[in-house]
Amino acid sequence: MQITITLNGTKISPEIEPDTLLIDLVRSQGCYSVKRGCETANCGLCTVFLDEKPVLSCSVLAARADGHSVTTLEGLQEEAKEFGAFIADQGAEQCGFCNPGFIMNALALFREKEFPEEDEIREYLAGNLCRCSGYEGQLRGILAFLDWKREKQKEAAE
Template sequence: MEYPITFTLNGVKRSVSVPADRYLLEQLREMGCKSVKRGCETSGCGLCTVWMDGKPVLSCTVLAVRADGHQITTLEGLQPEAKILGGYLADEGGEQCGYCAPGLMMTLLAMEREYPDRAPTEAEIRHYLEGNLCRCSGYESHIRAAVAYFQDKREVK
């Protein structure tokens, strides 16, 4: 059984028909959003993080039909910011295989919006990133990159 849904994907209204049991992860990849990665598929790794109405959700466990009427954002829709944040990750040696990077960046860019007036502390960043796993690193390069990114962004405001 398929259901018609309409949602906004990266600023563009899209209407599609989706099977009742399809997850958003699958739907977004089929619609060309290859930044959305598949990892555990059990809400445990953060690789599939996208935004629903500006808040991070794990697309591997959100049914596609739930996107109906909502705004969905993937890293494809945040390219200028992603490029800047990606530069910080590269500078700190945090890019490595890169498989976790889109989910990590979606989480950090959401965090940025939750701290409009100050840079979050390192402890706050570590807490916020608890759900984003990386098989390559000990996370130190990610944390250094995030701290530097938030500090620099706040200084130029």
């Protein structure tokens, strides 16, 4: 079957099998930031935005994305670059495998709430698997990013 989606701003019309998962489709299109982890919708490594909402692409059939917009980390480089530096600064990317899914979910959080509280951050990111860091570095990175963002807004207002 043929579907049409907008992947990272580019309209594509791939031929797929009815049981093709969205993760397999986006990876076949060169979006390797989307990682295969648990394949049970529990780890967050395969997070993409479907019409600007985070979804776990390992649990969505590609056919369901027909006529919709799909965004991966490759399509959010400018937005992710600023934030990712704060995660790296806190040593929270030891192996880096979880980073794309983690960053996608953090960006979704920031879109939903510009300055979330620490407990909201923990709750929102609870579904992200990281076997290296214990999550504290990522939390410190998010908090440092939010402090920097507040300061940047304050300076712009003056």
